[in-house]
């Protein structure tokens with residue numbers, strides 16, 4: 240049962256190499272890589288939240304696609320860069336370089352198989368940077384590769400049930416994550432332990448009226464590891480969030496499949512080209 244939330248027929252590793260080799264229109268097939276993390280999410284949620292949300296949202300989207308849109312999920316990256324949560328047991332972190340290399344090497348393998356469209360759906364707020372850097376380098380290496388790294392939460396969804404304070408300051412294990420976990424893995428949510436904890440107002444208002452502009456570790460904001468208010472979360476809200484995120488991602492995958500993205504003339508560059516001297520072009 241490696242496929243988890245992804246429909247069996249859309250889980251690429253369940254195909255043989257012969258079947259993958261024979262796929263038609265491989266340059267437009269969308270390969271979806273969920274990227275999660277294993278890190279503390281307060282006393283009321285399991286450490287698996289980000290891995291579950293990434294795989295759950297991507298899997299939901301793949302399950303909503305019509306047969307006419309070819310897209311496949313590959314196994315999620317379960318571990319992420321979670322060093323801001325290392326003060327709490329259960330957090331298992333890679334460093335940024337390891338995650339960057341992992342994504343590059345997975346991306347190269349996907350490219351080598353003939354695919355030209357890779358979408359990363361990331362559920363951990365602490366790691367967009369290495370994913371975006373890896374995506375950019377894959378593109379530099381291969382000028383016919385469309386590589387996208389986005390947050391699972393970045394597509395449109397109704398957030399009217401979040402309080403203003405929650406919208407402004409919640410970063411971790413708050414209302415949204417707690418609600419969607421009720422939909423994805425209900426037995427894992429212990430609401431009797433849920434409590435709110437917010438960071439103090441940031442002392443440089445020119446830089447932010449919301450989330451801190453300075454780097455932080457979750458332990459800096461209190462002993463529970465929560466940064467937000469999980470106490471108002473309900474199952475109905477979680478089901479609605481999952482349905483909306485799934486629909487929006489299904490739409491995004493459809494658009495990526497149909498997209499005609501710029502192809503560079505020199506298709507693949509060697510390391511010397513993208514790290515060394517490149518003649519500028521007018």
Ligand SMILES: [Zn+2]
Pocket residue numbers: 280288289362363364411412416
């Ligand atoms: Zn999280």
